[in-house]
Amino acid sequence: MFLIVYAHPNPKSFNHAIKDRVRQVLESKGHVEVRDLYELSFNPILSSRDFETLLSGGVPLDIALEQDYIKKSELLVFVYPIWWTGMPAILKGYIDRVFSYGFAYAERDGQLVGLLTDKKVIIINTLGASELDYVPSGMEECLKKTTDLGVFNFCGMQVLKHIFLYSVPTVSHEERVNMLDRVQKELEEVL
Amino acid sequence: MFLIVYAHPNPKSFNHAIKDRVRQVLESKGHVEVRDLYELSFNPILSSRDFETLLSGGVPLDIALEQDYIKKSELLVFVYPIWWTGMPAILKGYIDRVFSYGFAYAERDGQLVGLLTDKKVIIINTLGASELDYVPSGMEECLKKTTDLGVFNFCGMQVLKHIFLYSVPTVSHEERVNMLDRVQKELEEVL
Numbered sequence: 001m002f003l004i005v006y007a008h009p010n011p012k013s014f015n016h017a018i019k020d021r022v023r024q025v026l027e028s029k030g031h032v033e034v035r036d037l038y039e040l041s042f043n044p045i046l047s048s049r050d051f052e053t054l055l056s057g058g059v060p061l062d063i064a065l066e067q068d069y070i071k072k073s074e075l076l077v078f079v080y081p082i083w084w085t086g087m088p089a090i091l092k093g094y095i096d097r098v099f100s101y102g103f104a105y106a107e108r109d110g111q112l113v114g115l116l117t118d119k120k121v122i123i124i125n126t127l128g129a130s131e132l133d134y135v136p137s138g139m140e141e142c143l144k145k146t147t148d149l150g151v152f153n154f155c156g157m158q159v160l161k162h163i164f165l166y167s168v169p170t171v172s173h174e175e176r177v178n179m180l181d182r183v184q185k186e187l188e189e190v191l
Numbered sequence: 192m193f194l195i196v197y198a199h200p201n202p203k204s205f206n207h208a209i210k211d212r213v214r215q216v217l218e219s220k221g222h223v224e225v226r227d228l229y230e231l232s233f234n235p236i237l238s239s240r241d242f243e244t245l246l247s248g249g250v251p252l253d254i255a256l257e258q259d260y261i262k263k264s265e266l267l268v269f270v271y272p273i274w275w276t277g278m279p280a281i282l283k284g285y286i287d288r289v290f291s292y293g294f295a296y297a298e299r300d301g302q303l304v305g306l307l308t309d310k311k312v313i314i315i316n317t318l319g320a321s322e323l324d325y326v327p328s329g330m331e332e333c334l335k336k337t338t339d340l341g342v343f344n345f346c347g348m349q350v351l352k353h354i355f356l357y358s359v360p361t362v363s364h365e366e367r368v369n370m371l372d373r374v375q376k377e378l379e380e381v382l
Contacts, residue, residue: 009239044235044280048200085341086277089235089284095275139341142333150276150330 002026003073004034007080007091014168014176015126019079021180022124025187026077033069037090042066044093054100066098076119076157077187081126081168085139086146095151104155114156121152122190123162124183131166140164160190193217194264195225198271198282205359205367206317210270212371213315216378217268224260228281235284245291257289267310267348268378272317272359276334286342295346305347312343313381314353315374322357331355351381 004022008015019034026032035042043062053060059067070076080091087095099105105114125143127134134140148159163186165179195213199206210225217223226233234253244251250258261267271282278286290296296305316334318325325331339350354377356370 009237009242038236038238044284045229046200046274046279047229051200083237084283084286084290084345085337086283088237089280089287092275092277092283093235093280096280099275137336137340139336142336145328145330145333146276146337149328154275 001072001074002030002032003069003076004032005037005076005078005091005094006034007037007088007094009038013081014179015079015081017176017180018124018126018165018183021183022077022079022187025184025191026075029191033073035066035069037094042090042094044090044096046093046096050097054102059100059103060097063097063100066094067100067103070098070116070119074118074120075122075160077122077124079124082129082143085143099151099155112154114154117156119155119157120190121157121159122187123147123152123159124165125163126165126168128169129166131164134164134166161186192263192265193221193223194260194267195223196228196267196269196282196285197225198228198279198285200229204272205370206270206272208367208371209315209317209356209374212374213268213270213378216375216382217266220382224264226257226260228285233281233285235281235287237284237287241288245293250291250294251288254288254291257285258291258294261289261307261310265309265311266313266351268313268315270315273320273334276330277337290342290346303345305345308347310346310348311381312339312348312350313378314338314343314350315356316354317356317359319360320357322355325355325357352377 004019004026006015006019010016023032023034050060050063080087086092104116105112144162148162152159163183168176195210195217197206197210201207214223214225241251241254271278277283295307296303335353339353343350354374359367
């Protein structure tokens with residue numbers, strides 16, 4: 001199964017168009033589920049109560065549901081805009097809550113090890129910033145390090161691609177059409 | 192005025208102790224306000240409705256309240272744990288929503304410029320990871336880049352200190368006491 005985790009508030013956004021294109025490409029290869037975090041009104045706040053439930057060996061119901069989707073998936077595609085050099089809060093909270101100890105990672109012989117070693121990940125980001133702002137300064141490299149390494153590799157997942165689509169608010173319609181085609185091509189390369 | 196923005200769900204946490212020590216040190220120098228985002232049940236989800244209000248020149252009421260606290264402050268101290276190489280979602284959403292266009296930054300002659308140029312910032316983070324995990328790998332540098340540069344400098348704010356307190360869950364009580372003293376010393380150096 002393929003899982004798309006999508007976080008953007010506006011159904012008319014370019015992110016929405018990307019998510020639809022990704023779904024279309026994936027559907028030609030197998031079953032696809034989409035978790036649209038805004039549409040789901042996903043609760044992103046990791047609470048004391050969550051900690052208590054997790055520490056006692058339980059899993060809060062809404063977290064268990066998302067973990068089930070991940071368990072069934074071989075490939076996860078995350079589609080979201082970069083806001084303030086990171087994920088929108090609703091997606092950051094999905095990671096904070098769903099990627100819990102015992103599900104995504106655990107301690108083995110005094111070391112933390114990733115548990116999601118059979119999962120592959122593709123990340124697709126839109127940015128308001130330009131490539132010239134982000135690549136020479138090393139910011140793109142830091143986005144890869146904090147996300148690919150710090151989140152997904154940490155859980156044992158393999159990041160196949162991390163696609164950055166720059167200057168989205170200011171490029172032409174034609175360039176955005178090309179970006180969607182690029183997304184399709186990059187997906188087809190690894191499917 | 193001094194403003195502490197604090198994000199941790201557990202009142203018995205070490206982050207809570209840090210926040211209390213910071214407040215105590217700042218109170219010896221002036222008026223302090225604390226925004227405890229969990230206690231406030233701050234809504235971190237930037238919505239389509241927020242975008243509409245902001246685009247029409249308005250400001251959602253809960254955002255306006257937080258902006259007022261920032262406007263009145265000369266120094267902001269952020270106290271939070273690093274979760275998944277970033278802020279807890281509730282704080283990420285505070286940035287997503289409160290640091291809005293027209294308040295924190297704006298376009299001038301085709302360039303985005305920071306508007307909070309009279310504000311100073313101190314960031315205090317706890318981490319489960321060790322210094323050995325984060326410094327040689329460049330992850331600490333990336334946390335500075337994404338947060339200090341990507342958020343605060345972008346808005347024109349000056350970051351006085353970014354303090355990383357490593358291995359918090361595994362160090363001794365005495366080491367945590369030393370960490371609190373270090374926080375106090377680092378604050379007193381710049382007050």
